[in-house]
Amino acid sequence: MQSGWRMGSVFGIPLFIDPSLFLILILIAFPRGIVWQQQYPAWGGSIAYAAGVAMAILLFTSVLLHELGHSLVARSQGIKVNSITLFIFGGVASIDQESKTPGQAFQVAIAGPAVSFFLFCLLSAVAYFLPGTFRPPSGTPAHVLAHDLAVLNLVLATFNLLPGLPLDGGQIVKALVWKLTGSRFKGVHWAARAGKILGWIAITFGAIELFIGRNFSGLWILLLGLFGLRNASSYDQATALQETLLTIKAGDAMTREFRVVDANITLRQFADDYLLNTIAPPALYAASNGRYRGLVTPEDLQQIERSQWEVKTVLDITHPLTEVSSVEEATSLVDVISFLEQNQLRRITVLSPAGAVSGVIDRGDVVQAIAQKMNLPVSLDIIRRIKEEGAYPPGFNVVALAQSAKEAGQN
Numbered sequence: 001m002q003s004g005w006r007m008g009s010v011f012g013i014p015l016f017i018d019p020s021l022f023l024i025l026i027l028i029a030f031p032r033g034i035v036w037q038q039q040y041p042a043w044g045g046s047i048a049y050a051a052g053v054a055m056a057i058l059l060f061t062s063v064l065l066h067e068l069g070h071s072l073v074a075r076s077q078g079i080k081v082n083s084i085t086l087f088i089f090g091g092v093a094s095i096d097q098e099s100k101t102p103g104q105a106f107q108v109a110i111a112g113p114a115v116s117f118f119l120f121c122l123l124s125a126v127a128y129f130l131p132g133t134f135r136p137p138s139g140t141p142a143h144v145l146a147h148d149l150a151v152l153n154l155v156l157a158t159f160n161l162l163p164g165l166p167l168d169g170g171q172i173v174k175a176l177v178w179k180l181t182g183s184r185f186k187g188v189h190w191a192a193r194a195g196k197i198l199g200w201i202a203i204t205f206g207a208i209e210l211f212i213g214r215n216f217s218g219l220w221i222l223l224l225g226l227f228g229l230r231n232a233s234s235y236d237q238a239t240a241l242q243e244t245l246l247t248i249k250a251g252d253a254m255t256r257e258f259r260v261v262d263a264n265i266t267l268r269q270f271a272d273d274y275l276l277n278t279i280a281p282p283a284l285y286a287a288s289n290g291r292y293r294g295l296v297t298p299e300d301l302q303q304i305e306r307s308q309w310e311v312k313t314v315l316d317i318t319h320p321l322t323e324v325s326s327v328e329e330a331t332s333l334v335d336v337i338s339f340l341e342q343n344q345l346r347r348i349t350v351l352s353p354a355g356a357v358s359g360v361i362d363r364g365d366v367v368q369a370i371a372q373k374m375n376l377p378v379s380l381d382i383i384r385r386i387k388e389e390g391a392y393p394p395g396f397n398v399v400a401l402a403q404s405a406k407e408a409g410q411n
């Protein structure tokens with residue numbers, strides 16, 4: 001999640017604030033102001049409300065520190081943290097990469113709750129050593145804030161340790177199952193399953209509170225449950241996608257969308273027969289005497305003087321197959337995906353064991369192969385658009401998923 005307003009950065013990590021956060025700030029600040037005005041008459045209205053606002057801001061500072069805990073531990077493992085976003089349900093650190101070992105994944109997961117627990121201890125000590133009391137009606141604002149924030153940080157640590165994704169406790173379950181079974185994928189599936197169960201429990205409990213108990217806070221629990229359920233499912237899907245990626249070979253994904261050009265024809269004839277009337281020609285390979293000679297890229301034609309087009313042949317601008325970026329039929333799709341990205345290629349040549357051209361793969365073919373294997377309904381229109389634009393649809397983070405699938409496959 002990287003929506004929202006950029007608010008500078010902490011420890012070099014960009015910090016974003018989602019507009020929904022302001023709603024929750026108000027939902028925390030006002031009720032607190034009202035309650036405290038009644039409980040501590042000596043404060044007066046303006047101090048009670050100011051303390052309510054301070055409370056809301058300090059609460060989200062606590063959430064930020066919790067996320068920083070995860071982020072800094074991840075960074076110490078050489079993992080890049082893209083951003084931290086604060087939003088209505090708390091905070092989220094955007095980390096593309098996975099930890100290399102279950103032990104390291106556990107450290108990243110526990111770091112957030114550990115920070116929250118540390119804040120609980122620290123604020124409790126502050127509340128304890130401050131002169132005076134937090135108890136109504138004679139409590140002071142500093143005392144009340146320290147005491148309430150301590151409690152909220154304890155709640156934050158405990159709530160996040162519930163054992164299901166997307167919560168930290170789910171990440172811990174993932175690390176444990178990963179450690180026990182040796183499979184990160186199994187870890188995610190179990191943790192996601194537990195997360196879905198937690199989500200359904202929250203939805204059921206929230207609905208009972210709301211509709212039978214007539215308690216409005218039930219709506220909040222219900223929404224949290226829905227949010228958790230959706231997130232747990234997307235963890236599950238991303239992992240299923242990674243597992244699928246590892247089973248697909250270049251030979252399964254390639255198409256025969258290429259044409260074979262006679263290597264002996266002149267460039268003039270080549271231009272007239274193959275390039276005229278097409279905006280995006282398919283991959284073109286030159287062949288003669290029943291043998292593939294190499295790849296022909298129409299852009300190379302620009303380098304040749306027009307007067308030479310009648311004299312020179314296609315063979316003169318052919319790149320031998322040994323010099324062309326290619327993969328074998330048995331190459332894994334995750335490698336194809338990384339290769340296309342790293343070399344900024346539009347498509348890649350797939351060679352048969354005998355060294356002949358057996359097919360080509362572009363980003364559209366990658367998506368098509370995944371959709372087919374996972375029974376996803378992806379329309380031909382979408383595939384055609386990906387092929388034309390040479391780019392994956394926005395939000396389809398297959399490149400990062402392929403990278404981490406590759407790492408998981410090597411574990």
Ligand SMILES: [Zn+2]
Nearest residue numbers: 112113160168
């Ligand atoms: Zn956390």
